[in-house]
Amino acid sequence: MAQSVTSMDTRHEAHHDTFKLLGFWIFLVTDCIIFACLFAVYAVLRTHTDGDLTGHELFEVKGFTAETFILLASSFTSGLASLAMHKGNKKQLMAWLAVTVLLGMSFVGLEITEFAKMAAEGATISTNAFLSSFFTLVGTHGLHVTFGLIWMIGVMVQIGRHGIDHLTKEKVTIVGLYWHFLDVVWIFIFTVVYLLGVM
Amino acid sequence: MNGHENHGSAKTYIMGFLFSIILTIIPLWLVIQHVMSKSMLTVSILLIALLQLIIQFFFFMHIREGEKPRYHVMALVLGAVMVFTIVAGSIWIMTFNSQVH
Numbered sequence: 667m668a669q670s671v672t673s674m675d676t677r678h679e680a681h682h683d684t685f686k687l688l689g690f691w692i693f694l695v696t697d698c699i700i701f702a703c704l705f706a707v708y709a710v711l712r713t714h715t716d717g718d719l720t721g722h723e724l725f726e727v728k729g730f731t732a733e734t735f736i737l738l739a740s741s742f743t744s745g746l747a748s749l750a751m752h753k754g755n756k757k758q759l760m761a762w763l764a765v766t767v768l769l770g771m772s773f774v775g776l777e778i779t780e781f782a783k784m785a786a787e788g789a790t791i792s793t794n795a796f797l798s799s800f801f802t803l804v805g806t807h808g809l810h811v812t813f814g815l816i817w818m819i820g821v822m823v824q825i826g827r828h829g830i831d832h833l834t835k836e837k838v839t840i841v842g843l844y845w846h847f848l849d850v851v852w853i854f855i856f857t858v859v860y861l862l863g864v865m
Numbered sequence: 866m867n868g869h870e871n872h873g874s875a876k877t878y879i880m881g882f883l884f885s886i887i888l889t890i891i892p893l894w895l896v897i898q899h900v901m902s903k904s905m906l907t908v909s910i911l912l913i914a915l916l917q918l919i920i921q922f923f924f925f926m927h928i929r930e931g932e933k934p935r936y937h938v939m940a941l942v943l944g945a946v947m948v949f950t951i952v953a954g955s956i957w958i959m960t961f962n963s964q965v966h
Contacts, residue, residue, distance in 0.1 A: 691937035695944035702948035706955035727897065734889055742882040745925050749875060846925045850918055856889070857914040861896045865906060 683836060690840050694847050697810075701851050704803040705858060712863070714795035721796070721863025724789055726780070730860040733776050734852065737811075740769035741849035744842045751838050756830055759838070763822050766845065770815045777808050800859065807855055810848055817841050873927055881924025888917040 712721070747762035781801070784790075791801040821837045828834055892910040895901065901909065922928045928938060 688936050688940070692940050695940050695947075698944045699947055699951065702951040706952045709952065709956050710959045727893075731893060735886070738882070738885050738889065741885075741921070741925055742878060745873065745878040745881070746875070749873065749878065843926060846921060849925075850921050853914050853917045853921070857892065857910050861892055861910050862907065865896050865899075865903065 686836065687840070690843060694843070697847070698851075701803075701806070701854075704799070704806060705854065708799040708803050708859065711795040711799040715797075716794040719787075719789045719793055719797065721800070721859070722865075724784055724787070725860050725863045727864060729776060729780050730856065733773055733780075734856045736769050736773045736776070737849050737852050740766045740773065741846050743769065744845045748838055748842045751830060751835060754830060756825065759830065760822060760825060763818060763825075763838075767815055767818050767822070770811055770818070770845075774808060774812055774815070777804070781805075804855060804859065807848065807851055810851075814841070814844055814848060817844070873924070877924050881920055884920045884924070885917060888913055888920065 715721075743762050744766045747759050747766060750758035750762055784797075789797055791798050818841050821834070821841050824837065825834050892913045895906060895909060899906070928941070
C-alpha cells in the first residue's frame with residue numbers, strides 16, 4: 667500500500683514537472699512575441715535617422731563582436747552547468763554557474779559602456795526614431811540579461827543551502843533554458859541591428 | 866533519473882559551441898569584407914542567423930527531449946508563426962506606406 671502511494675506520488679510529480687516546463691516554454695513564446703514586436707518596429711524605423719547619427723557611424727564592430735562572443739560562451743558554460751548537475755557534481759555546477767554569471771555581468775557592463783558612449787556622442791533614446799527603437803530593443807534584451815543574472819545568483823544561493831535536489835534541479839534547468847533563449851534573441855540583434863547597421 | 870532521459874553530453878555542447886562560433890565569424894567576415902551585393906549579403910546573414918537559431922535549439926535547448934506529445938514544440942511552432950506574421954507583416958505593409966518614407 668505504502669509503496670503504491672509513493673509510486674503514484676512520483677508519477678504525479680513527474681506529470682507536474684512536465685507541465686511546469688511546458689508553462690515555461692509558453693512564457694518563452696510570449697517573450698518571443700514581445701521581441702518580435704520590437705524587431706518589427708526597429709526594422710521599420712531603422713532608416714529614420716533624421717540625417718546624421720546612423721548605425722553605420724555609431725556601432726563599433728569590436729564592441730558588439732565582443733558582446734556576441736561573451737554571450738555565446740556564457741550559453742555554453744550554462745550548458746556545462748546543467749551537465750555537471752546531472753552528474754550530481756555540486757562543486758562543478760556552482761563553478762560553471764559562477765562563470766556564467768561573470769560572463770553575463772561583463773556582457774551587461776560592455777552594453778552599458780556602449781550606451782554611455784553613444785549618449786556622450788549625442789545619440790540618446792530621444793534623438794531620432796531609429797535610436798528610440800534601437801535603445802528599446804537592445805535595452806529590453808539587456809534588462810532580460812540583468813534579470814537572468816539576479817535569478818541565477820538566487821538559484822546558486824539555493825543550491826548552496828539545499829544542495830542538488832529535485833527542486834533545485836528543476837530551477838537550474840529552467841534558468842538555463844531562459845539563458846539559452848536570451849542568446850537566441852541576441853543572435854538576431856547581432857544580425858539585424860549590428861551587422862545590417864554597419865553594412 | 867530515468868535511463869532513457871537525455872540531457873545532452875559534453876560532446877554535443879562543445880559541438881554546438883563550435884558551430885555557433887563559426888556561424889558568428891562567417892557573417893561578420895562577409896559584412897566586413899563586403900564580398901557580395903547588399904541584398905545578397907542581407908539574405909545570406911539572415912539565413913546564417915536562422916541556422917544559428919536551429920543549432921541553439923537542438924544542441925543547447927534540447928528541443929527533441931521531453932515527454933510526448935511535445936507540447937513545447939507545438940507552442941514554439943505557433944510562436945514562430947506569430948513572430949513571422951508580426952515582423953514580415955509589419956515590414957511588408959510599411960513598405961507601401963508613403964507617410965513613413
